[in-house]
Amino acid sequence: HAGCTELQWIGSLVPADVLCCAEGARGSLLPRLQRHCPGGQHRLQVRAPTLGLVVNLQNLNTETERRLKQLSWARQFNAGLFRRIEDSTGVSLENIVYYRGPHTHYYVCTPSLPSLIKCGVRTPGTGQTNDVKLRGIARKLADFIGIPAECPFLPGQVAATLFDFTTTCR
Numbered sequence: 001h002a003g004c005t006e007l008q009w010i011g012s013l014v015p016a017d018v019l020c021c022a023e024g025a026r027g028s029l030l031p032r033l034q035r036h037c038p039g040g041q042h043r044l045q046v047r048a049p050t051l052g053l054v055v056n057l058q059n060l061n062t063e064t065e066r067r068l069k070q071l072s073w074a075r076q077f078n079a080g081l082f083r084r085i086e087d088s089t090g091v092s093l094e095n096i097v098y099y100r101g102p103h104t105h106y107y108v109c110t111p112s113l114p115s116l117i118k119c120g121v122r123t124p125g126t127g128q129t130n131d132v133k134l135r136g137i138a139r140k141l142a143d144f145i146g147i148p149a150e151c152p153f154l155p156g157q158v159a160a161t162l163f164d165f166t167t168t169c170r
Helices: 005-009 028-038 063-067 077-087 113-120 131-143
Strands: 051-058 071-074 092-098 103-113 160-164
Touching: 005 071, 005 077, 051 131, 077 092, 077 131, 103 113, 131 160
Parallel strands: none
Antiparallel strands: 051 103, 051 160, 071 092, 092 103
């Protein structure tokens, strides 16, 4: 649609009762539709509870830490590895990504809500998080990755944080 104005482009769409858009949280189509079609119904996409865990630990720059490789693992490609993670930590993950920076070790993963409840991290029904147990799980996952136990969590809430991305559209 090169050369078309935004309004012309949206107006060139075929009339429809439903538009499914999978462009992500920062997508541009839904905001444009909301601006140019204010009478339309725009609904949020809600799926099964989907949580993310972000963990930051200090990089002490030891030889062991320098040998650690960054990683990106997904359950769909390595089910056996994810069974070992669950056996070792008690947490069922869908994926995990680890980066090593000059001052920090950072990883993000998607733990299942039932496994967080089973480990006592989340309280069923209330959604409350037990931060002590969350840090315990975060440390077990760090151990599995190979981050030395001597590496402390960064101070404050950035150490280990759960976020909910169940609702992904605006």
